[in-house]
Amino acid sequence: MDAPHFPTVSDHLKNRAQAIGFSLLGITPAVRPETLGYFRDWIHAGLHGTMEYLPRRERAYEHPVGVQIGVKSILMAALNYGPGEDLSDPERQGTGQIAAYAQGTADYHDVMRHKLSELADALHQQMPQARTRIAVDTAPLLERDAAQRAGLGWFGKNTMLINKWAGSYFFLGAILTDVELPYDTPHQTDHCGTCTRCLDACPTQAFQKPHVLDAGRCISYLTIELRDQTVPLDLRAGIKDWLFGCDVCQQVCPWNRKSSPASIPELQPRPDQLPQAEAILNMSPEEFREQYKQTPFARPGHSGMARNAAIVLGNSRDERSIPALANALDDRFPPFVRSTVAWALGEIAAPSAQMALQRRLSKETDVQVQEEIAAALWRISTGVAGRGSPADQSPPQE
DSSP states (O other), rough: OOOOOOOOOOHHHHHHHHHHHHSSSEEEEOOTTTTHHHHHHHTTTTTTOOOOHHHTTTGGSGGGTTTTTTTTEEEEEEEEEOSSOOOOOOGGTTEEEEOOOGGSSSSSSHHHHHHHHHHHHHHHOOOOOOOOEESSSSSSOHHHHHHHHSSSOOOOOOOOEETTTBTTTEEEEEESSSSSOOOOOOOOOOOOOOOOHHHHHHTTTOEETTTTTTTGGGGHHHIIIISSOOOOOOHHHTTEEEEOOOOHHHTTTTTGOOOOOOOSSGGSSOOGGSOOOHHHHHOOOHHHHHHHHSSSGGGOOOOOOHHHHHHHHHHEEEEEEEHHHTTTTTTTTHOOOOOOOHHHHHHHHHHHHHHHHHHHHTTOOHHHHHHHHHHHHHHHHHHHHSSSSSGSSSSSOO
């Protein structure tokens, strides 16, 4: 006769995690990250772009005690946000594609913190003496390293954590605690094999090699994390119609054939509530803040999203977007947005776009914008707009 099974604390937590809505839960000891050396090499190679908070906190990543003193265990939870179909939405072509994780009605940080708080309460009920701290993205914790050690998956060649049954469309969140818990077996195997679909599909060639991402070329970085700057000229065409974030390397991943649609209502796609390129350009900063202050779009803000919108419309080369772009050349927007708008009008290259550029050039005072307008007018006049390499689309230097 088999011995009776008595649920352990970890059994209880995993059952509770599933009831709360998490798709995966694993527990790992709080130790020095195995991938710390790779992280440091990545930063020292300058592949973190303008995200200077990463090197500033480099030492804090050395051990989870940088997040919580006395930590002994880390609970790593995964929350699915799968789009159901990993194909771009044809109805949004020309208006701007939105990464799947941002298509719901709430900021995932808020959703994750709320659900992790529920799970932490379950731990406190079992172990009242436990002290806990919740971490979602913003703490100096290498979450994917901890998740791999907690058995949740392996590092894909696109640097995403991949799980055999859940794919990679999931958020990671952590609960750090000062009590020891039963630990899960680390995930030791890599199931990417010889596949390079994610690397080959990247529109901006952001992967230097498998497992090495140049953030400065990544569409998600360019549309979200790059602040108060124009996107480099040679990367604008590669952004295509991505208004916010990018899913290309996940869309082509064979393991995401097994991903399920988001089960949490706040994370389920709401196309009717998503921003569109022209609408963003026509909004005031106040209107944008009011509509999107509790969503992921608040991170790049109105100006960042307007820059992205200009790139989307420039890449579409649709003459119907000229009025919205022409209006965005005014002083409502900072120079880095006006510069991008000028480029977009140059890509469309219609007579009305040329007229809008000429009108603005007569009153523009910012040198960067003046140069972008002059370059756009040159491309229109020589017929090279939208063709050839970026070098071919720049006026000759005097």
